[in-house]
């Protein structure tokens with residue numbers, strides 16, 4: 001008995017298992033490899049963004065995580081349990097990319113149905129509040145068949161949230177929403193994080209991902225092209241210059257600072273991570289000394305969109321080993 005209590009005490013002292021843990025996921029559809037060795041974790045209370053071009057494998061990964069598509073290889077644990085275990089599934093909320101709800105049911109009935117399916121007791125007042133959170137408070141008694149696409153997506157969000165999930169997986173949750181609806185979803189994601197709910201968000205709206213996500217995984221052709229926290233991914237700074245009269249020695253001086261690209265008189269130099277505060281004034285002084293005319297100098301931190309395009313163009317994340 002004491003030993004059992006000791007074991008329970010030891011387990012309760014352990015940090016909670018990640019919301020999502022997956023390792024070596026592979027999926028082929030006939031000859032086409034859709035997902036090729038994808039591994040990542042989503043911590044409890046973490047908002048993680050999945051980014052990548054059309055066909056990169058994002059939805060396939062999500063479906064494998066949720067047990068909706070069987071991986072050819074790889075392992076998945078949701079909330080510390082197998083993805084097929086009903087005990088983990090009942091604590092996961094999911095909004096699919098292509099959503100459709102029973103058109104003959106009212107919004108309130110759809111929520112009641114999903115609460116029953118999840119096997120969780122959620123009082124009616126709480127279900128109504130959930131509809132209010134997604135802006136459907138006054139449509140609870142209306143049939144879903146008469147809802148606009150955006151309203152159906154809002155209902156889908158309510159379905160994903162209503163059974164008090166510990167992990168919420170949202171596949172393009174704002175694709176049908178108006179700008180106000182998008183801003184509402186952003187607030188919703190932040191409030192989920194505050195409550196310790198983990199979120200996996202697949203979205204093409206990079207600005208949205210940049211605002212709400214703690215960490216990002218970038219998929220390209222079924223593989224992880226880059227991943228990290230936003231500061232890790234965006235930590236890179238660049239120096240943008242407009243110069244004329246750049247000869248060989250000046251070009252070499254620019255290249256000595258970092259990788260340099262040129263488009264006409266516009267030069268972009270990647271600044272090293274451990275850039276000394278004197279590096280930029282020193283460079284400008286040297287360029288002037290080499291006869292270069294300096295029209296503009298602007299150090300910038302790149303946006304997630306620029307970073308994403310850069311990673312997808314070069315095929316890998318040059319910042320990381």
Ligand SMILES: Nc1ncnc2c1ncn2[C@@H]1O[C@H](COP(=O)(O)OP(=O)(O)OP(=O)(O)O)[C@@H](O)[C@H]1O
Pocket residue numbers: 029032033034052053054055056057058059060061
């Ligand atoms: N059921 C299927 N049968 C055959 N091929 C599939 C199937 N589902 C996905 N694929 C293929 O797998 C690849 C990845 O598709 P997936 O839907 O996972 O990409 P995605 O990153 O979610 O794309 P998007 O941003 O366009 O939604 C694509 O080449 C797609 O054609």
